[in-house]
Amino acid sequence: MDVKEALQMLKAKGYKHTDKREDILTVFMNHKGYLTARDVLTRLKDRYEGLSFDTIYRNLSLFVEVGILEETEFNGEKHYQVKCEDDRCQHLICIGCGITQSVNVRPFEEQLEKSNDFKITGHKFEIYGYCSACH
Amino acid sequence: MDVKEALQMLKAKGYKHTDKREDILTVFMNHKGYLTARDVLTRLKDRYEGLSFDTIYRNLSLFVEVGILEETEFNGEKHYQVKCEDDRCQHLICIGCGITQSVNVRPFEEQLEKSNDFKITGHKFEIYGYCSACH
């Protein structure tokens, strides 16, 4: 996905084009990985003197809603990145009652570490939804 | 894991036994799923008039450090539950630079939904660690 495509997705849903909106999208399209609202503000504050967190957060939420970005939380902050197309999976957490069901994917994780040259220090493996009792 | 075992883990590391500490552990051992600090306070405020968030959070962090509980964040809050023994896995996030590597586990997720009678509304699939550039 590129900036042009993202802007078209917004336009298709009736949202206006603004310079800030485009620049926020550009920041994400040129970055591989997660960014926080503060990261975005830091990258754009020179260009826009009075850019507010309200504007950043409002746009980030919009982009998630429209399907341009995806959001996750860690280290006490929300983090955003361009949405990946291929789905992934996790550990079951009922958002109705909090009941969890776990899934053993350890062998898979061990293989990942070996084949990706990545030193694992922690993990998060969750699926949110409704369990049978909360449907 | 039960309360007695958890208390022994604490004692082994030189932490004192307190009634509050034991009651917080009991709350978790009797609950299947995640709880927030507020959830714990709600369950114990009748028994302990002036129980403070500081005490709750200090103990929750200690329990995570010692390996009794595990922590995750969603909906803007930290959530805790008794630590699971079997590891799980995710999506790679370098805690040095934020770079991510994704893994397609969609077929696995589809099967989970069918076989667990669980309606998936969202997911989180992440592994924290260091990528090859940040070792």
Add this chain to the structure above:
DNA sequence: AATTCAAATAGGAATCATTCCGATTTAAAT
């Protein structure tokens, strides 16, 4: 049973991310 001292706690202030709100500005359709 009394003493001692580091650990634990209470209570409230401080911090930090995020959201809210009223006033103002802007995009883009007319």
Add this chain to the structure above:
DNA sequence: ATTTAAATCGGAATGATTCCTATTTGAATT
């Protein structure tokens, strides 16, 4: 050029979490 809803600003409000200082407590020791 006009109009109007959407977008933005700036700062206040909120809510979770952490910090700080005085006080209390567990449990080891006398």
